[in-house]
Amino acid sequence: MTLDAVLARIDADLPQATERLLDLLRIPSISTDPAFKADCDSAADWLVADLQSLGVAAEKRPTPGHPMVVGHVEGDGPHLLFYGHYDVQPVDPLDLWDRDPFDPEVQDTDAGQVIRGRGSSDDKGQLMTFVEACRAWKAEHGTLPCRITFFFEGEEESGSPSLVPFMEQNAAELKSDLALICDTGLFESRVPAIVTMLRGLLGEEITITAPDKDLHSGMYGGIAMNPIRVLTRILSSLHDDSGRITVPGFYDGVPELPDAIRQQWQGLAFDHGTFLGDVDLSVPAGEVDRTPIEMIWSRPTCEINGIWGGYTGAGFKTVLPSKAQAKVSFRLVGEQDPLAIRASFRKMIEDALPADCKVEFHGHGAGHASITETTDPAFEKARHALSDEWNIPAAYVGCGGSIPIAGHFQNILGTTPMLVGFGKDDDQIHSPNEKYDLESFHKGIRSWARILAALT
Amino acid sequence: MTLDAVLARIDADLPQATERLLDLLRIPSISTDPAFKADCDSAADWLVADLQSLGVAAEKRPTPGHPMVVGHVEGDGPHLLFYGHYDVQPVDPLDLWDRDPFDPEVQDTDAGQVIRGRGSSDDKGQLMTFVEACRAWKAEHGTLPCRITFFFEGEEESGSPSLVPFMEQNAAELKSDLALICDTGLFESRVPAIVTMLRGLLGEEITITAPDKDLHSGMYGGIAMNPIRVLTRILSSLHDDSGRITVPGFYDGVPELPDAIRQQWQGLAFDHGTFLGDVDLSVPAGEVDRTPIEMIWSRPTCEINGIWGGYTGAGFKTVLPSKAQAKVSFRLVGEQDPLAIRASFRKMIEDALPADCKVEFHGHGAGHASITETTDPAFEKARHALSDEWNIPAAYVGCGGSIPIAGHFQNILGTTPMLVGFGKDDDQIHSPNEKYDLESFHKGIRSWARILAALT
Numbered sequence: 001m002t003l004d005a006v007l008a009r010i011d012a013d014l015p016q017a018t019e020r021l022l023d024l025l026r027i028p029s030i031s032t033d034p035a036f037k038a039d040c041d042s043a044a045d046w047l048v049a050d051l052q053s054l055g056v057a058a059e060k061r062p063t064p065g066h067p068m069v070v071g072h073v074e075g076d077g078p079h080l081l082f083y084g085h086y087d088v089q090p091v092d093p094l095d096l097w098d099r100d101p102f103d104p105e106v107q108d109t110d111a112g113q114v115i116r117g118r119g120s121s122d123d124k125g126q127l128m129t130f131v132e133a134c135r136a137w138k139a140e141h142g143t144l145p146c147r148i149t150f151f152f153e154g155e156e157e158s159g160s161p162s163l164v165p166f167m168e169q170n171a172a173e174l175k176s177d178l179a180l181i182c183d184t185g186l187f188e189s190r191v192p193a194i195v196t197m198l199r200g201l202l203g204e205e206i207t208i209t210a211p212d213k214d215l216h217s218g219m220y221g222g223i224a225m226n227p228i229r230v231l232t233r234i235l236s237s238l239h240d241d242s243g244r245i246t247v248p249g250f251y252d253g254v255p256e257l258p259d260a261i262r263q264q265w266q267g268l269a270f271d272h273g274t275f276l277g278d279v280d281l282s283v284p285a286g287e288v289d290r291t292p293i294e295m296i297w298s299r300p301t302c303e304i305n306g307i308w309g310g311y312t313g314a315g316f317k318t319v320l321p322s323k324a325q326a327k328v329s330f331r332l333v334g335e336q337d338p339l340a341i342r343a344s345f346r347k348m349i350e351d352a353l354p355a356d357c358k359v360e361f362h363g364h365g366a367g368h369a370s371i372t373e374t375t376d377p378a379f380e381k382a383r384h385a386l387s388d389e390w391n392i393p394a395a396y397v398g399c400g401g402s403i404p405i406a407g408h409f410q411n412i413l414g415t416t417p418m419l420v421g422f423g424k425d426d427d428q429i430h431s432p433n434e435k436y437d438l439e440s441f442h443k444g445i446r447s448w449a450r451i452l453a454a455l456t
Numbered sequence: 457m458t459l460d461a462v463l464a465r466i467d468a469d470l471p472q473a474t475e476r477l478l479d480l481l482r483i484p485s486i487s488t489d490p491a492f493k494a495d496c497d498s499a500a501d502w503l504v505a506d507l508q509s510l511g512v513a514a515e516k517r518p519t520p521g522h523p524m525v526v527g528h529v530e531g532d533g534p535h536l537l538f539y540g541h542y543d544v545q546p547v548d549p550l551d552l553w554d555r556d557p558f559d560p561e562v563q564d565t566d567a568g569q570v571i572r573g574r575g576s577s578d579d580k581g582q583l584m585t586f587v588e589a590c591r592a593w594k595a596e597h598g599t600l601p602c603r604i605t606f607f608f609e610g611e612e613e614s615g616s617p618s619l620v621p622f623m624e625q626n627a628a629e630l631k632s633d634l635a636l637i638c639d640t641g642l643f644e645s646r647v648p649a650i651v652t653m654l655r656g657l658l659g660e661e662i663t664i665t666a667p668d669k670d671l672h673s674g675m676y677g678g679i680a681m682n683p684i685r686v687l688t689r690i691l692s693s694l695h696d697d698s699g700r701i702t703v704p705g706f707y708d709g710v711p712e713l714p715d716a717i718r719q720q721w722q723g724l725a726f727d728h729g730t731f732l733g734d735v736d737l738s739v740p741a742g743e744v745d746r747t748p749i750e751m752i753w754s755r756p757t758c759e760i761n762g763i764w765g766g767y768t769g770a771g772f773k774t775v776l777p778s779k780a781q782a783k784v785s786f787r788l789v790g791e792q793d794p795l796a797i798r799a800s801f802r803k804m805i806e807d808a809l810p811a812d813c814k815v816e817f818h819g820h821g822a823g824h825a826s827i828t829e830t831t832d833p834a835f836e837k838a839r840h841a842l843s844d845e846w847n848i849p850a851a852y853v854g855c856g857g858s859i860p861i862a863g864h865f866q867n868i869l870g871t872t873p874m875l876v877g878f879g880k881d882d883d884q885i886h887s888p889n890e891k892y893d894l895e896s897f898h899k900g901i902r903s904w905a906r907i908l909a910a911l912t
Contacts, residue, residue, distance in 0.1 A: 032771035090769060158771055185675075199674070203772045212736035216886065218655070218857030221787055222757035223748055224732065225741035228782075229695065229760055236692040239685065276680065280668035282812045285681040292679055301678035304685055305775050310762035311783060316659045316820040318785050319761050326684075327767060329774050331677055356738045364772040401674025402774075430775055431670040 002140065003453045009136040010445050017132045017445065018106060018115065018438070020050070024086075024124050025104040025117040031066055031087035032158040040066040040154045043086040047152055050131065054138055056150060063162035066154030070173070077146035077456045078378075081176040081415065083405060084127030084183065085156035088119035089430045096432035106438065113438040122429035125436035126182040126421050127152065129444035136449060145456040149176055153405070156183075159203070159365030160404060167412045178378055178418055178455070179409040182448075184399055185423030186440070187268070188275075192386035192394040192447065194379060195419040196372040197261075197297060200332030201402035202341055203305075203364030206231070206349065207325045210357050215320040225354055227324040228309045234352050235326060238302050243287040245302045245330075247345050253335030257298050265293050268395060278425065297398025301331040327364070331402060338366035367404030376416055378455055385450035386420065389443055422447065458596065459909045465592040466901050473588045473901065474562060474571065474894070476506070480542075480580050481560040481573040487522055487543035488614040496522040496610045499542045503608055506587065510594055512606060519618035522610030526629070533602035533912045534834075537632040537871065539861060540583030540639065541612035544575035545886045552888035562894065569894040578885035581892035582638040582877055583608065585900035592905060601912040605632055609861075612639075615821065616860065623868045634834055634872055634911070635865040636904075641879035642896075643724065643853050648842035648903065650835065651875035652828040653753055653854035654862055656788035658797055659761075659820030662687070662805065663781045666813045670766075671776040681810055683780040684765045690808050691782060694758050699743040701758045701786075703801050709791030713754055717852075721749050724851055734881075753854025757787040783820070787856065794822035826863040832872055834911055841906035842876065845899055878903065 010017075029043035030036040044060045044067045051058035051071040058071030066087060091101040099105070104117025115125060134144055151174060155162055167174060187193040210227040211220070240246050257265075272292035276282055286295035295301075309324030311317035330345075332338055346361050353359055374380075374396060386394035399419070406417040422444035428434045466473075485499035486492040500516045500523045507514035507527040514527030522543065547557040555561070560573025571581060590600055607630060611618055623630060643649040666683040667676070696702050713721075728748035732738055742751035751757075765780030767773035786801075788794055802817050809815055830836075830852060842850035855875075862873040878900035884890045 032773075033769075089773060090767075090771075092769060201674075201774070203774075205772070210737065215735060216857070217757075217759045217761060217785060218657075218787065218855075219881075220735070220752070221759045221785075221856060222742040222751040222755055223728065223740050224735060224737055225739065226759055228763050229691070229741075232688040232760070232763070233692040235685075236689040272679065276812075279671060279676070279680060280812070281666065281680055283681070283810065284679050285810070286678040295678040296675070299678055301673075303673045303677045303682055303774070303776055304688065304766065305673060305773060305777075306766035306768045307684050307688070307780065308764045308768040310760065312762045312764040312781075316661075316783060316785070317761060318657070318659075318759070320759055321761075324763065325768075327772060329673060329677075329772070331674065354739060354741070356732075356736070399674070400677055401672065425675065428669070430672050430773060 003449065005140045006136050006449045007446055009139055010132065010449060013136060014442055017128070018441065021115065021125055021128045021441065022104050024128065025119055026102055028102045029087050029119070029154065030090050031155050032090060037066070040087055044069050044152070044154055047086055051150055054135055058150065063166055065162045068154070068166055069150065069152040071150040073144050073148050075144055075147040078178060079147040079149065079176040080455065081149040081151055081174060081179045082130045083151050083153070083179055083181045084130065085123045085153045086127065087154045087157050088124070089122065089157050091118050093432065098433055101434070114435040115438060115441060116433065116435045118434055120434055121423045121427035121436040121440070122434065123156065123183050125441055126423065126444065129422065129441060130180065130182055130448045132445040133448035133452060136445070137452060145452050149174065156405070163405065164408055164412065167408055171413055175413045176415050178376070179415045181403065181406060181417055181419045182421050183403055184401070184419045184421035185425065185427070187395055187397050188270070189424035189426065191392050192390040193397045194383060194386070194394065195399040196374055196396045197398035198370045198406050198419070199300070199400055199402050200336065200338055200367045200369040201404065202330040202332060202338040202366045204328050204342065204345060205325065205362040205364060206328065207323055207360045208357055209323050211320065211322050214322050217318040217320040220320050224320055225357060226320050227357065228321065230354060230357055231307070231309065231324040231326060234349055235304055235307070235328070237352065242289070243285065245300065247302070247341060247348055249344050250300065250341060252340070253337060254300055255334040257294060264396070268293070275425070296400040298333055300333050300336060302328065304328050331400060333369045336369065338368060342366060367402060368407050370407035370410060372406070372417060379418065381454040382418060382420065382451045385454040386447055389447045389450050420447070420451070459906065461596045462592050462905045463902055465595055466588065466905060469592060470898055473584070474897065477571065477581055477584050477897065478560050480584065481575055482558055484558045485543050485575070485610065486546050487611050488546060493522070496543055500525050500608070500610060503542055507606055510591055514606065519622055521618045524610070524622055525606065525608040527606040529600050529604050531600055531603040534634060535603040535605065535632040536911065537605040537607055537630060537635045538586045539607050539609070539635055539637045540586065541579045541609045542583065543610045543613050544580070545578065545613050547574050549888065554889055557890070570891040571894060571897060572889065572891045574890055576890055576892040577879045577883040578890065579612065579639050581897055582879065582900065585878065585897060586636065586638055586904045588901040589904035589908060592901070593908060601908050605630060612861070619861065620864055620868065623864055627869055631869045632871050634832070634874055637859070637862060637873055637875045638877050639859060640855060640875045640877035641881065641883070643851055644726070645880035645882065647724070647848050648846040648850040649853045650839060650842070650850065651855045652830055652852045654826045654859050655756070655856055656792065656794060656823045656825035657858040658786040658788060658794040658822045660784050660798065660801060661781065661818040661820060662784065663779055663816040664813055665779050667776070667778050670778050673774040673776040676776050680776055681813060682776050683813065684777065686810060686813055687763070687765065687780040687782060690805055691760055691763070691784070693808065698745070699741065701756065703797060703804055705800050706756065706797060708796070709793060710756055711790040713750060720852065724749070752856045754789055756789050756792060759785055761785050787858065789825045790827070792825065794824060798822060823858060823860045824863055826866060828862070828873060835874065837910040838874060838876065838907045841910040842903055845903045845906050876903070876907070
């Protein structure tokens with residue numbers, strides 16, 4: 001059987017595939033920091049060259065931000081599009097990394113071999129699972145199995161500002177029968193999964209100014225309003241005692257979970273004790289009347305992702321600062337409208353502000369939630385292919401994260417997205433010491449080979 | 457009249473007195489930075505030599521930190537001690553200075569001539585007002601007017617770690633009838649003032665830990681407790697809606713203002729609109745039932761001096777952090793017990809903590825408030841002397857800041873402290889471009905001559 005030959009080649013080629021991934025990981029393509037602009041460009045060049053080596057007509061396509069990489073191969077059967085992103089998260093705090101984030105290596109750990117480095121899991125390692133599957137297929141067959149479009153983005157970690165305009169301007173070229181997206185994980189780090197429910201994301205940065213300069217708290221303390229006091233009072237009011245979010249109108253468009261999905265999720269027997277225990281917690285922190293799995297997959301959230309103000313160095317300085325700042329994000333579900341929530345959030349803060357304080361807002365992305373219909377037979381074919389590879393029945397699952405791209409494929413191109421990924425809960429994406437299990441990489445490549453065989 | 461001769465000599469000698477101060481200001485005696493240890497030593501040597509030139513038996517006295525300068529002259533009448541400090545604040549951010557902080561000069565400004573340079577106001581310029589008054593007295597009379605002890609410290613800007621042990625070990629030598637301290641300012645930059653009420657200070661640093669590592673808010677948001685959420689809720693509970701501080705027992709030992717002082721303060725006609733307007737505020741932020749002048753002088757406060765947690769860089773990162781931290785300080789009055797408040801504050805936070813979060817505390821100093829009785833006739837004599845020099849009735853005032861040395865004279869030596877100083881609100885002490893008005897320096901010297909004449 002030809003699939004067996006492809007899988008055997010994948011096994012044999014794993015050391016070389018790993019070396020290629022390490023090469024890509026050495027490029028510090030941090031999209032959010034302008035200092036790394038040239039590196040983002042280098043990562044795009046690397047991918048163009050790699051795709052060209054597979055016979056793909058690939059090129060770097062300019063945007064107002066970091067470039068897209070788009071490549072096509074012609075073929076019979078369905079037109080598949082594969083999406084991944086080559087940009088990575090910032091690396092601070094750098095002192096918590098055990099080695100240079102951009103000097104990756106394969107390490108032996110108690111839990112097996114891991115590829116350590118920024119982007120190893122999110123998303124360069126996942127992106128390369130598909131590319132390596134294609135490489136092995138091509139080596140055995142001389143061609144790829146069907147018409148495939150490769151579509152790699154370099155701004156996913158900074159809110160994808162160029163993505164929607166690019167998709168709109170190139171809709172005819174990118175429209176396809178199915179969009180394969182590899183940026184998710186295994187359920188409970190173990191069960192292969194197709195994500196069919198993604199939360200949306202709204203990001204807001206708040207700056208509160210009270211006095212117009214930093215003051216000495218001995219001279220002004222007590223009489224001058226402290227902006228940190230204002231900020232903490234406002235932020236602490238975002239959740240009520242039952243864990244509900246208090247922004248007016250926030251729950252408009254939040255659906256109740258359909259019974260069928262509720263039953264399927266109950267069948268997964270999600271162990272929240274283990275999930276939280278892994279990070280040294282025990283008590284679910286969401287709405288008190290919701291189950292833990294609803295909290296992470298189907299309920300909207302509000303998180304403070306960063307806060308700062310005043311003196312934060314060693315020792316003590318009795319400053320009464322001029323400004324206090326925070327970054328706040330909302331995960332959205334169902335029909336929640338990010339722009340309406342942004343407006344309501346800003347009004348809520350303005351209304352709560354003391355008379356002589358000022359607030360400035362800076363928006364960081366606003367994406368709807370998405371739910372994928374699984375009626376296309378390709379979903380069951382892919383699910384069986386994953387089950388075969390991992391020897392565990394694959395599941396349709398929700399995902400707490402936000403991958404706005406999924407909604408864009410649906411809404412702009414009319415293309416159904418299928419999200420399959422191989423990350424594990426302990427990959428520490430967005431954190432120091434990010435890793436990708438060599439098993440995820442290896443079986444991820446094999447999974448895509450099986451899916452390509454099943455769909456063509 | 458002999459005082460007139462002394463005052464005339466002070467006027468005539470002002471250029472030379474200013475040059476001497478500039479000499480002292482050129483020594484970068486930053487006490488908190490070990491790189492300037494030798495410079496602190498040089499400043500002490502400079503003062504010893506200068507006192508010796510006045511016939512004072514002065515010497516540098518070692519401590520585990522920077523040396524003390526102690527000098528004595530014998531004489532009839534009361535035994536006065538004069539305290540000042542020769543160390544200065546660090547100078548960063550250096551790029552905000554208009555010139556080298558240690559290359560001082562006299563500058564013409566729209567508001568008159570100023571002496572610009574680090575330490576010009578805090579405290580070298582103020583310290584030298586007393587020394588120059590003595591120099592002029594000695595020049596006219598051949599002797600100083602009474603028994604005087606000079607006591608200069610080199611660690612005031614780094615918390616005075618050696619001061620209490622030194623006072624305890626040398627109590628017999630330092631005990632005197634009155635301790636004159638020159639490290640405060642004019643009321644509203646205009647009215648000569650004797651500070652009789654100083655707030656105490658308690659500093660606390662809090663670290664709240666929820667998950668044991670930074671998490672992705674997409675994966676864990678909603679179910680995992682966010683330590684910034686915990687911290688903001690706790691900090692926002694430190695004040696109630698009326699501006700009162702909610703730490704249990706916090707107001708134990710807070711006295712009501714005596715009627716006599718209340719009436720005197722009303723007579724000062726403190727203009728809080730201007731005071732707050734200078735920093736672009738308008739609404740007093742303290743307890744709603746207290747007057748603005750009580751808020752800054754006689755009521756205890758709680759300020760958040762710094763807060764930090766999560767991602768604080770450019771752009772956005774959807775992290776759910778492991779830790780959130782804050783620095784909190786309390787200004788204390790009356791008989792408030794700093795250690796009891798520390799314990800109550802910590803218990804309040806521990807009690808408010810969700811089940812699986814942790815808190816660590818780090819204490820930063822704990823000092824009682826001090827109130828000086830003004831029953832000693834020396835106070836009225838000094839007040840009249842100041843009124844005569846400035847041609848405005850001098851006032852007994854409070855001070856929002858904390859000058860622990862005042863309490864130490866009272867408690868360790870049984871010596872009443874009298875705080876008189878000539879700084880102005882815009883001297884920018886502890887900030888870039890520190891200055892001391894030439895008027896403060898000149899009339900400060902004259903003020904001490906008048907006080908010496910009045911007390912002897």
